Amino acid sequence: MTELSSQTRTYLSTTSTATLTTQLFRRGLRNAFLQGVRPLGRYGCNMVGPAFTLRYIPAREDLDSYHSKLDPNALQREVIEFVPPGHVLVMDCRGDTRAASAGDIYMTRLKIRGVAGVVSDGGIRDSGPISDMEFPVYCAGPSAPTNRTVHHAIDYDLPIACGEVAVYPGDIMVGDADGVAVIPHSIVDEVACDAAQQEELEAFILRRVANGEKLPGLYPINERTREEYAVWAAQNRR
Numbered sequence: 001m002t003e004l005s006s007q008t009r010t011y012l013s014t015t016s017t018a019t020l021t022t023q024l025f026r027r028g029l030r031n032a033f034l035q036g037v038r039p040l041g042r043y044g045c046n047m048v049g050p051a052f053t054l055r056y057i058p059a060r061e062d063l064d065s066y067h068s069k070l071d072p073n074a075l076q077r078e079v080i081e082f083v084p085p086g087h088v089l090v091m092d093c094r095g096d097t098r099a100a101s102a103g104d105i106y107m108t109r110l111k112i113r114g115v116a117g118v119v120s121d122g123g124i125r126d127s128g129p130i131s132d133m134e135f136p137v138y139c140a141g142p143s144a145p146t147n148r149t150v151h152h153a154i155d156y157d158l159p160i161a162c163g164e165v166a167v168y169p170g171d172i173m174v175g176d177a178d179g180v181a182v183i184p185h186s187i188v189d190e191v192a193c194d195a196a197q198q199e200e201l202e203a204f205i206l207r208r209v210a211n212g213e214k215l216p217g218l219y220p221i222n223e224r225t226r227e228e229y230a231v232w233a234a235q236n237r238r
Helices: 006-013 015-027 073-082 104-113 127-131 184-211 223-237
Strands: 048-058 087-094 118-122 137-139 151-156 159-164 165-166 171-173 181-184
Touching: 006 048, 006 184, 015 171, 015 181, 015 184, 048 159, 073 104, 073 151, 073 171, 087 159, 087 171, 104 127, 118 171, 165 181, 181 184, 184 223
Parallel strands: 048 087, 087 118, 118 137
Antiparallel strands: 048 151, 048 171, 159 165, 171 181
16 A cells, blocks of 8 residues: 655645656656546546556457456456555556447446546546546547457556556556656655645746746746745745
């Protein structure tokens, strides 16, 4: 289990993935934003939670046919009941959207169990009903065919690739309207704190830009403007 402090969770739930990826870039992490994964519906914002991973491999006809003796969805259903509350289910579908990786029944069950959200670099079926759920779901796009036409669930709670990014169990997933960022758990507290400070600074800058101020000396900020920011921040924190 991976716990987040209440302060870190608050910072992450109010910080954009744009700011977080900037903080990760400053620490040398360039590939921390999932490619081709976008929010499904209007409840994709403010997703925060540790990753619980599920990996699919390509389906094979003798194992994943409609009349196969084995239940090709058994492991997937096991995962639906096993994801810890507060975690994000992250699915490695190899970026293949020819079939769904889940649908509205699974999403509803996860929501009821208290899971923080779902991320898939494959498709999601029943996208209409899911988009109206108060539950953050990110995917590569809607896709109607059942998962077994393309995907075979093979293992879980192991390192995976999702959206061409390495995701380890316990990594912190943060989603907003832009998409999903991945933060290594070992640095999440410092990243969250520095990101919150960056957001405050950029709110100060944005306000002045909106009032007509020119960018030189403001963005990037020079020493004089930084002193003005320090006064503004102290006043607004009171």
